[in-house]
Amino acid sequence: MQGKEIQEKLKSLIEEASAIDPSLATKLDEINRWVKDVKPGLLTAKKFVMLFLIQIVKDFQILLDIKALASEEEQQSYYERMTPTERYWYSELFPKWLNENDPKFYIWRQKLMAGEFSQEDAGVIQFVGSTIKRRGGTVVQRYVADLSMATDIIISNSQEKPLCIQLTTLSDEFSQEKSEEWENTLRSWGIERGLFLSFNPSQPDFVNQLVNIVLYNSNNLRTEIYLKFSL
Numbered sequence: 001m002q003g004k005e006i007q008e009k010l011k012s013l014i015e016e017a018s019a020i021d022p023s024l025a026t027k028l029d030e031i032n033r034w035v036k037d038v039k040p041g042l043l044t045a046k047k048f049v050m051l052f053l054i055q056i057v058k059d060f061q062i063l064l065d066i067k068a069l070a071s072e073e074e075q076q077s078y079y080e081r082m083t084p085t086e087r088y089w090y091s092e093l094f095p096k097w098l099n100e101n102d103p104k105f106y107i108w109r110q111k112l113m114a115g116e117f118s119q120e121d122a123g124v125i126q127f128v129g130s131t132i133k134r135r136g137g138t139v140v141q142r143y144v145a146d147l148s149m150a151t152d153i154i155i156s157n158s159q160e161k162p163l164c165i166q167l168t169t170l171s172d173e174f175s176q177e178k179s180e181e182w183e184n185t186l187r188s189w190g191i192e193r194g195l196f197l198s199f200n201p202s203q204p205d206f207v208n209q210l211v212n213i214v215l216y217n218s219n220n221l222r223t224e225i226y227l228k229f230s231l
Contacts, residue, residue, distance in 0.1 A: 003043030006053045007036060013060055020067050027098045028060060034109055048119075049112045052143045059094055059142070066090065083138035084156040089145075093154075096189060097144050108147040117147075121167060124201065124210075125152050128167070131211045132157075137218065150185040151194070157218040164194045165214060169201060175228075183226040192223040199231040206231065 001009075010032040017025035035043060035053065044050060069075045079087050111117045119125075129139040137157040145151040151164040166182050168175060179196045186194045195217050199206055209231055221227060 001050070001054055001057075003038070003040035003050070006043065006050065006057065007032075007040065009057050010035070010053075013057065013064065016064055017060075020064055024060075024063065024067070024095075024098050028056075031056060034113075038113075046113065046115065048115075048117050048143075052112060055142055055144075059090070060098075063090060063094065063098075084160050085138045085140040085154050085162045088154065088156075088162045089140045089142065093145065093149065093189070093191075094142075097148060102148050104148050121152070121169070124207065125167060127207050128210050128214065129153055129155075131207060132214065135211065135215065137215060149189050149191065150182045151191070155214060155218055157215045159219050161192070161223070163214070163218040163221060164191050166194070166196045167210070168196070168198050179228045186226060193221050194226045195221065196226070196228045197231065198229070203231070
């Protein structure tokens, strides 16, 4: 998808939302105003802005498709066809982000546009996600979750309720402030449990160790627990 296509799609989704659920259109209109005057070629060249916009467009379209269904029974049937992590994202976290004030949004969207955002741990997170899927779990990764909700990856294994996870290479002595901010962020979004996991990428087989810890806590961590763990 190119910059011009994204700009046109945003406008059409705002029109569609205005007819189905006007409250959902507010955040999308804010995003549209952020990018509407950017030249399409320049927008296409901004990798992370485009990746964020592509995710938003796809997620918003799915949410509108659900909202457009005639009955709650049809909506519930749609959700039941999703994985637990998808259902959590589309029924809880994404609608909450669209409807509520996000104090971090103005800051990180400016960083995205200025090219000041980089995903240093992207390879590790993708590897962890693919390993979880191979072992029977389900995964959701979103820029909104990462940048606004302090969540690198949302996973579910045998327990239905997904677990929000932040991965960091900061050691314990340097991660206290970050972990406190992480917990406060999760609580502010109504996320009921989370795992803050510090790891050393130089350790042998560290990805499988990460996955073992993540899956165990996905199955066993109780609600209202925000666990800090160092590998």
